[in-house]
Amino acid sequence: MRKRWSITFIVVPLTLTMASVPGSAGPDKIAFPTKHKDDVLYATVDRYDNKQYRELYGTADAVKAVREGKPIPSGTVLTLVQFKAQVDPAGNPVKDANGRFMKGDLVGVTVMEKRTGWGTEYPDDIRNGEWEYSAFTADLKFNDKANYKACFQCHKPHAKQDYVISLARLAGQAPGAAVAMKAGPGDVGIAGFAFGPAKLTIGPGQYVPWTNGDDSPHQVTLAASQERSAVLLKGQSHTQAFAAPGVYEYACGLHPGMKGSVEVK
Numbered sequence: 001m002r003k004r005w006s007i008t009f010i011v012v013p014l015t016l017t018m019a020s021v022p023g024s025a026g027p028d029k030i031a032f033p034t035k036h037k038d039d040v041l042y043a044t045v046d047r048y049d050n051k052q053y054r055e056l057y058g059t060a061d062a063v064k065a066v067r068e069g070k071p072i073p074s075g076t077v078l079t080l081v082q083f084k085a086q087v088d089p090a091g092n093p094v095k096d097a098n099g100r101f102m103k104g105d106l107v108g109v110t111v112m113e114k115r116t117g118w119g120t121e122y123p124d125d126i127r128n129g130e131w132e133y134s135a136f137t138a139d140l141k142f143n144d145k146a147n148y149k150a151c152f153q154c155h156k157p158h159a160k161q162d163y164v165i166s167l168a169r170l171a172g173q174a175p176g177a178a179v180a181m182k183a184g185p186g187d188v189g190i191a192g193f194a195f196g197p198a199k200l201t202i203g204p205g206q207y208v209p210w211t212n213g214d215d216s217p218h219q220v221t222l223a224a225s226q227e228r229s230a231v232l233l234k235g236q237s238h239t240q241a242f243a244a245p246g247v248y249e250y251a252c253g254l255h256p257g258m259k260g261s262v263e264v265k
């Protein structure tokens, strides 16, 4: 049985739904995803900014559809489980053998669910297609203090990937596990909304690691193929191999004015 949160429990002033029929949109549409552990664990994320370790689960139909290049189906539930990262006495996250954060206490659970016909009540500047968002506390109760408007605002710029920020991972394009890396001559740092060095020259088959040092998230997007990295938060990296000689122009998927290139020769 999936427990549903009755509207009478939702006392949070959802200003974004005020203009519409009360209760016709909002987090109360989403039940706690009791079965998420039976779903596909499609990514784990180390969040350096808030020292969290996160597990991302997607319903099997959604993972299958996305991996076949189809749209995300109605009925999809994506569950993001937030844990504190384990820290050493100095407060720095402890890493496992693969250099990844280790799971500590549960912080909370956030959920997004997509259903045909949902979302019509929201104004265009807020609406995230047919998605609704909800959040639950560490004791798995509905979180009436969560900022639901912020969910829509932060995911909104990702409209081209159906608002799913981790879409590349859902599609299985960027495995989180440490990749066997052939050291390249240079890393690309991202700082102050710029790639540095903006022009990098490497040999064929070498990997380029980009690391985001900014507080703002960035995303490496190749101009020709429109291949996108995951959204990189502060401290996160993306690594990509370039096999064939040529010049690969890229830009930030979130800030198109940020540009760089990799020349393979």
Ligand code: HEC
Binding pocket: 045, 047, 054, 056, 078, 079, 080, 110, 111, 112, 133, 134, 135, 146, 147, 148, 150, 151, 152, 154, 155, 163, 164, 165, 166, 167, 231, 233
């Ligand atoms: C500050 C920006 C921001 C806000 C606000 C935000 N998110 Fe996200 N969300 C992200 C990022 C970035 C990711 C990618 C995974 C990660 O880094 O943890 C993500 C991922 C997710 C995912 C996994 C699927 C996906 O889109 O990748 C869910 C589910 C989710 N968020 C739910 C919520 C809910 C519910 C809220 C509101 C309570 C919310 N988010 C608010 C930035 C945000």
Ligand SMILES: [Cu+2]
Binding pocket: 193, 217, 218, 219, 252, 253, 254, 255, 258
């Ligand atoms: Cu950027």
